[in-house]
Amino acid sequence: MKAKYICPILTSMNQDESVxxxxxxxxxxxxxxxxLDGVLVGGSAGEFYAFSYDEIKExxxxxxxxxxxxxxxxxxxxxxxxxxxxxxxxxxxxxxADAVIIVGPYYSACNEQDVLAYYDEVLSAINGxxxxxxxxxxxxxxxxxxxxxxxxxxxxxxxxxKDTHPxxxxxxxxxxxxxxxxxxxxxxxxxxxxxxPSVISGGDGCIGAxxxxxxxxxxxxxxxxxxxxxxxxxxxxxQIDAYFAFYEVHTPFNPVMKWALKEKxxxxxxxxxxxxxxLTEAEKKALEPVANALWRGK
Numbered sequence: 001m002k003a004k005y006i007c008p009i010l011t012s013m014n015q016d017e018s019v020x021x022x023x024x025x026x027x028x029x030x031x032x033x034x035x036l037d038g039v040l041v042g043g044s045a046g047e048f049y050a051f052s053y054d055e056i057k058e059x060x061x062x063x064x065x066x067x068x069x070x071x072x073x074x075x076x077x078x079x080x081x082x083x084x085x086x087x088x089x090x091x092x093x094x095x096x097a098d099a100v101i102i103v104g105p106y107y108s109a110c111n112e113q114d115v116l117a118y119y120d121e122v123l124s125a126i127n128g129x130x131x132x133x134x135x136x137x138x139x140x141x142x143x144x145x146x147x148x149x150x151x152x153x154x155x156x157x158x159x160x161x162k163d164t165h166p167x168x169x170x171x172x173x174x175x176x177x178x179x180x181x182x183x184x185x186x187x188x189x190x191x192x193x194x195x196x197p198s199v200i201s202g203g204d205g206c207i208g209a210x211x212x213x214x215x216x217x218x219x220x221x222x223x224x225x226x227x228x229x230x231x232x233x234x235x236x237x238x239q240i241d242a243y244f245a246f247y248e249v250h251t252p253f254n255p256v257m258k259w260a261l262k263e264k265x266x267x268x269x270x271x272x273x274x275x276x277x278x279l280t281e282a283e284k285k286a287l288e289p290v291a292n293a294l295w296r297g298k
Contacts, residue, residue, distance in 0.1 A: 001225045003205035005195070005218040006074065006188065007036050008043035010209070010257055011059070013271040019059055023267035028067050030266065035219030036211055038072030039063065040101060044135070044164075045209045045254060048076050050273035053084055057091065064096045074131065074207075078103035082118065086125045093128035101131040101162060106139040116147055123155040130157050135164040135190065142170075145177040152182055162207045164190030168197055175202045192218075192240050196233055199225050209253065210243050213260050213295070217243075242294075249290050255279045256287070260295045 009031070012023040028039065041063040042048040042056050051059065060075045067073060075097040077089040089100040102122060104115050123130055132151070134143040143161075152158050161178075163171045171194060174187045179202060189198045192208035199205060211218040217239055224232040246260070247253045255278050261268035270278040279287070292298035 001199050001228060003195070003199045003203075003222050003225045004037035004072070004188075005205055005211055005222050006038040006040055006072065006207045007031055007211040007215065007218075008040040008045040008190075008207050008209050010212050010254060010261070010268065011046045011273075012258075012268045013273065014269060015271055017271060017273050019055075019062075020267075020269055021062055023269065024062070025066050026267035028063065028070075031211070031215050032067065032070050034215035035222075036071065036215050037205070037222065038074060038098075039067065040074045040076060040162075040207055042076030043101070043133075043207075044076075044103075044138070045212065045257075046076070047254065047273045047276065048078075050276075053079065053088065057088060060088075060092045060097065061095055064092065068096050072098050074098060075100045076103075076133075077101070078133065080105070080107075082122060085122055089122075089126045089128070089130070093126070097128075099129035099131055099159060100126065101133050103133040103135060104139055104141075104143070110139075110141050112141070112144070112147065115141060115143065116150070119151055120154065123151065123158055126157060128157060129159040130155075131160045131162055131186070131188075132158065133162045133164070135162075137164070145173040148174060149178050149181065152178055152185060159184075160186030160188065160204070162188045162190050166191060166194075168194050168201075171198050171203060172201045193237075193244055195221060195240070196225065196237050209257065210240065210246065213246065213257050213264075214239075214243065245290055245294060249287055250279070250283070252276060256290075259284065260291070263291070264295055 012020040075092045077100040079085045136142040186204040192210040195206035258270045
């Protein structure tokens with residue numbers, strides 16, 4: 001069972017909230033060495049929504065310049081303004097991104113026809129491969145399997161989807177309805193705990209944030225799936241299930257992962273972009289049992 005594990009990378013930022021590019025380069029190097037298949041730059045884990053157009057463009061272009069040819073590079077280019085989504089997508093594709101990933105309109109109360117029309121217009125204007133990002137908890141709507149199939153039938157540059165939906169059956173419907181007709185269409189889950197079962201169901205892997213904090217484990221998942229090593233997959237699934245506390249003990253999860261990486265000696269600062277704040281000392285004290293269990297080995 002062939003699969004990929006792609007890292008929606010966290011962003012190391014200085015105290016003034018500027019990107020620490022030296023640390024990002026070191027972090028890219030480490031994740032590549034650990035065996036991950038690719039990176040999503042400018043995703044939710046990377047706090048894309050708090051970056052200006054020029055800032056996120058610079059961040060993506062730097063990742064392309066530094067890591068091109070070393071792994072797959074997917075650029076998060078969804079913006080609140082449609083014209084910016086199109087322009088940013090075409091700019092980073094021209095610079096060498098392997099694909100872009102686009103979250104649809106958020107905040108506004110869109111109906112299905114609104115969403116369909118948005119993606120139809122955007123896909124028609126982008127000169128390269130596009131992934132859709134389905135994240136109903138943030139956008140307020142769901143991209144149905146039927147809508148996804150309709151878009152794929154019309155747009156050859158729609159190459160895949162990241163489905164950040166907690167229910168595995170939702171991702172399975174993408175597999176059964178879209179991949180049944182377009183076998184090369186990529187279906188990635190956004191939840192690490194759904195990676196193994198979704199690939200067994202015919203999916204293509206995971207774009208999951210746990211790969212920031214334990215990339216070697218995620219690389220082992222891909223190898224175990226490839227060799228269909230059931231005993232190892234069972235053990236890896238249990239490790240991932242335990243790691244899921246990273247998502248559950250604090251909202252949002254970014255500060256906890258940054259804290260963990262900093263303590264483990266990774267090139268990562270704890271600074272987050274407003275409205276997210278790094279953990280306070282009181283919050284860290286309350287989370288000590290989690291830290292001991294997840295990364296301190298106590």
